[in-house]
Amino acid sequence: MATIRALGLLSGGLDSILATRLLMEQGIEVECVNFYTGFCVQGHTSAIRNQKPGKEPPRHDALYAAQQLGIKLHIEDISEDYVRIVTNPKYGYGKNLNPCLDCKVFMVQKAWEMKQKMGFDFLFTGEVVGERPMSQRKDTMPLIEREADVKGWLLRPLCAHVLPETEPEKQGMVDRSKLHGITGRSRKPQFALAEQLGIKEYPTPAGGCCFLTDENYARRLQDLWTQRGTKVYSMEDILLLKAGRQLRPLPDVKVIVGRDQSENNFLQGFRQGRIAVRAKDLPGPLALVEGELDEAAVHLVCRLVARFGKGKNSPEVTMEVEKSGTIEAFTVAPLPPEELPESWYI
Numbered sequence: 218m219a220t221i222r223a224l225g226l227l228s229g230g231l232d233s234i235l236a237t238r239l240l241m242e243q244g245i246e247v248e249c250v251n252f253y254t255g256f257c258v259q260g261h262t263s264a265i266r267n268q269k270p271g272k273e274p275p276r277h278d279a280l281y282a283a284q285q286l287g288i289k290l291h292i293e294d295i296s297e298d299y300v301r302i303v304t305n306p307k308y309g310y311g312k313n314l315n316p317c318l319d320c321k322v323f324m325v326q327k328a329w330e331m332k333q334k335m336g337f338d339f340l341f342t343g344e345v346v347g348e349r350p351m352s353q354r355k356d357t358m359p360l361i362e363r364e365a366d367v368k369g370w371l372l373r374p375l376c377a378h379v380l381p382e383t384e385p386e387k388q389g390m391v392d393r394s395k396l397h398g399i400t401g402r403s404r405k406p407q408f409a410l411a412e413q414l415g416i417k418e419y420p421t422p423a424g425g426c427c428f429l430t431d432e433n434y435a436r437r438l439q440d441l442w443t444q445r446g447t448k449v450y451s452m453e454d455i456l457l458l459k460a461g462r463q464l465r466p467l468p469d470v471k472v473i474v475g476r477d478q479s480e481n482n483f484l485q486g487f488r489q490g491r492i493a494v495r496a497k498d499l500p501g502p503l504a505l506v507e508g509e510l511d512e513a514a515v516h517l518v519c520r521l522v523a524r525f526g527k528g529k530n531s532p533e534v535t536m537e538v539e540k541s542g543t544i545e546a547f548t549v550a551p552l553p554p555e556e557l558p559e560s561w562y563i
């Protein structure tokens with residue numbers, strides 16, 4: 218019999234590792250794909266923040282899992298097309314700005330295109346019925362298949378027993394009796410299965426992988442859209458939303474303040490088209506300003522940025538304000554904590 222080839226969606230979390238292993242155990246040749254949406258936590262956070270001494274830099278879970286599994290991993294950048302999923306999701310958002318249902322449909326569609334092009338027999342995911350409120354419900358799983366138009370060719374090995382039989386099962390490509398019927402939010406069955414399969418290394422379930430599910434990030438993205446009066450974003454926007462303290466001291470003025478040297482370096486790369494503010498002759502953060510500054514606003518922003526530097530308790534600090542290559546200096550009194558309202562934080 219010809220080798221059966223399956224393409225899986227691999228996040229690198231335990232569920233997708235287990236699903237992959239279950240099929241490998243059946244002698245199926247497996248390759249996986251990991252999609253880059255622009256909102257993936259991994260890679261960016263480690264690049265932006267200082268590393269704690271002695272702590273290993275965060276790894277890319279999908280790459281690591283693929284290496285451990287000994288399979289080929291395709292990393293596909295879908296960030297350009299993904300804009301329309303985030304800005305206009307047919308099935309709306311989850312708790313924050315996560316359009317999980319539309320996202321899953323889109324990823325399965327993309328994986329289906331790869332399957333057709335690369336000659337895989339079927340697709341699979343590590344989804345579990347009832348594990349997530351939006352995309353992994355018993356009623357939404359068939360919807361994903363229908364919307365993605367994959368006609369019974371999407372297998373979920375971890376919960377196959379509670380779902381209708383798929384084509385690969387019907388056609389004998391996969392032994393259904395060796396699949397599982399895991400449901401619900403408890404992770405115990407997955408831990409037990411990992412133990413049984415000798416899988417020891419996997420990321421903690423609490424580690425989120427998508428910024429869109431993060432409350433703080435979603436608030437910043439919403440602020441960006443509200444400010445622009447339209448739901449648009451560029452790759453530069455969504456990267457910058459991940460960095461620094463972000464404050465809006467005036468309706469049209471946003472200030473991004475680096476929290477450590479690594480973030481200051483990161484912000485350096487985004488100076489073009491923005492106003493850069495930092496203390497002259499004193500250690501302190503680099504701040505980038507979006508918006509136009511009149512005299513009063515420059516003064517306010519300088520006081521605000523001075524508040525986060527070494528001179529915060531000095532009566533006066535000289536700040537440098539750079540716009541389009543021209544630097545001006547302003548001597549200001551750093552803003553005292555009581556004059557910095559919580560409502561400025563985005």
Ligand code: SF4
Nearest residue numbers: 315316317320427429
């Ligand atoms: S958490 Fe993010 S990547 Fe995962 S399905 Fe939801 S929107 Fe997509």
